[in-house]
Amino acid sequence: MKITFNRTKYLLIGLCTCSLLIQTGCWSKDEIEELSIYVGVALDQAKETKLEAKLGKLAVNANDRKLLSVTLQIVNKQSEEKGGNSAGDPATKAYLNVSETGDSIIDMIRQLSTRMERPAIGHHLKVIVINEQLARHKSMYQLLDFFLRDNDIRPNCVVMMSSGLAKHTLEAKGNSIVPAFRLMGMLENRYRTLKIMPRMTLYKLEKHMHAESSYMLQNVVAAEGEVKLSGAAVIKGKTQKFRGLLNEEELLGVILLSGEAEGGIIKCVNEKTNEMIAYELKAMNSEIYTSVDGDNVSFDVKMKSEGRIIEDWSENSGPIDDAYRAGVEQSVEREIMRLAKQGLDKIQKEYKADVVGFGTRLSIEQPKLWQKVKKNWDQAFSRIPITYSVELTITETGTEKSQ
């Protein structure tokens, strides 16, 4: 086969090749070990660390406004390598936290390049922890703008709230722990307990931000290098600012109302025996029914759950028969109702923030009505009567004391 090349053909091939080469590719060549991978970010109110203050004194500083402090958690490769080789605790920590205080988040991250030899990259950012006091004054629009804009950072990065100093949640006692990974791992435990809410990622959050709807962020507290997921922070839709905390019980109530429970324990007192009894929730869902009468809207929430009895402290509960079952079901149902009331009262009456998603339901069922109320939805929501009921099925009672 003879290929005849003439000048036009050469020119065409040349042009095609060139045009391929000038396409936007990835020109940013940087060997991976020349980069600092940051996996966690903590946003706090402005407070310079001692080191920063010292450096600030010595440096010729262009006076930035001190609006907030950013702490980056960078994975420390040297120790990670050692950690991989030996089973024991390595000598140095697996991570490195660096803080910077200023007014622009990206500027502070870039400033770190003047302090470290390796530039920080955000491809592997897993978690952003925001201090609650900071979020009270600064809206999520402002705080998360950079993270949403930057195309390196993945939108599945999780956002959390801390009622203490956010940077403390990124600290750990042991040397083998990377605190950002620990936080992520803890969120995986949702199937074990009802006290952890579904992860709020950047892309879900962005949706709420644009819809101006209220939502919750997982609250995390830290002390002495240990962390605990505890309750949730409520962000108001309109302002996108922190409104208040839900304690663990209130969060539990809200999770049950929204039907987002994956699994966990509900403990209550068995009304017959007056002893503690624990119900393990295996599956649940909830449905919101909207009924409209003129301009009056009301909601009815039907919760359904299946589960088993996992612990019973009563010594003489008698045989496990239908009566026993019904008794337990009733006790647990009553407890769920109590929890739901507690949670609903808090979000509806006190915070006036629809974090369960009644608004979404209304917008689906009554789109015209929704157009009218959506501007001031959180206010309207606080006045809407909501009823709820629960239907519980105990599918098994465990191996103990079987019939």
Add this chain to the structure above:
Amino acid sequence: MNDNLLENLSLIQEKTKYYSDVVVRPFALGDSGKAGAIIFVNGLADRELIDQHILKALMSIHVDQASITKNYIKNQVLSVSQLTEASSIDEFIPKVLLGSTALVIDGFSEALVIGTAKVKSRNIEEPISEALVRGPRAGFNETLSDNTALLRRHGENASLAFMSIQVGERAKKDLIIAYIMDIADPDLVEEVRRRVLKIDIDNVMESGYVEQLIEDNYLSPFPQVQSTERPDRVIAALMEGRVAILLDGTPFALIAPVTFSMLLQSPEDYYERWMAGTLLRLLRFFAALISLLTPAMYVSFISFHPGLIPTKLAISIVGARVGVPFTSLVEALIMEVAIEILREAGLRLPKPIGPAMGIVGGLIIGEAAVQAGIVSPILVIVVAITAISSFAIPQYSAGISLRMLRFVPMFCAAAFGMYGVILFFLMLCAHVVKLKSFGVPYASPAVPYRLSDWKDFFFRMPMFMMKQRPEMLHTKNQKRKRN
């Protein structure tokens, strides 16, 4: 030639004075008083045959001189099957040089040429380059007649045709084009014949010469003719409607036309049950991709896209690479070239040393290079996977193509990251799609799309479903079954 023996002999002596291996043996024809001589090449001609059936018979003639005629000798004395006449010395000398024995007798103006060629041929052994677990343990050898016999012996098939052509200007060699008359496309056979006839070279060493002289595109990295040592493979190809070329002096037969998918197929795909065959075939396609792209992916991930590596892996890669002084491209090149050298060295080494070399090379150099901080352990894994994958390709020549090609995307990756790798892959695909082997598109049946041929492409469908021969070959008889 005249009828005087002595004159003839001196003429022969004159003609063969530069052939030290030509033996001229004069003798008397029994007690008849006539004399003769045989001329043969030492080593090529069968000594036993000459002694027992020619010399012995001729020397024990008991008839009178007058009754010794050419026909008498031919019909009553020489008990050999292959016998021709030659009227001039120049006519029989080439034959003698190939192993025949010329018999000149006083008073005859023609020489008798007796076929005494004895070729020492290797036994039919299992082919080394294409070993199988299941399948016939027979491979071609260096003798053309043995090879054609292997094909004939496969089964009674009156339509198996052998077309003989001589190639090479100075050293003329026999070449046989084999095909099945009522299956193969006559245009294809004609095209192969035409290309073989066009071979214009003084010497054809091996079928590789033929391959390179008849292929479509000499610039392509891919082999456009399949070479094989296995008779079963050749027969299967013939039955599909392909054409085979066998050359004297080499165990490697050529099959044309070839498609890319054939290079990743093994006869075992058909001998094992279809599920195993399909899975193994898919595995080989996967291995081909790995051997082509893994080092390039490594380079582009490390140098351009740290975000595409799972976080924990990224961290451990960083930890492993922290002491490595080279960029990922240089690092990968060092190891890839090293492994190619090892492989090449392993091939050339005497058999007992080969495996030891492999261990030294693979284990010790890899381990030591990591210890010394020249390369990262991740790269050693990448290189090892690449090497192993390239061994999984059943055709040696296809393996070489991929081994060679994989260096190109590495440079593309170092320049443009993943984008470069994708560009490379696109260009490679464009090339493969455009390439043809004897008129059959190289990428078929994918491009051009022929659904019915997909039964024997990525998948190997159960036997009962493969009722048709490949459509791409335009065979005379499409059906494989009687009905």
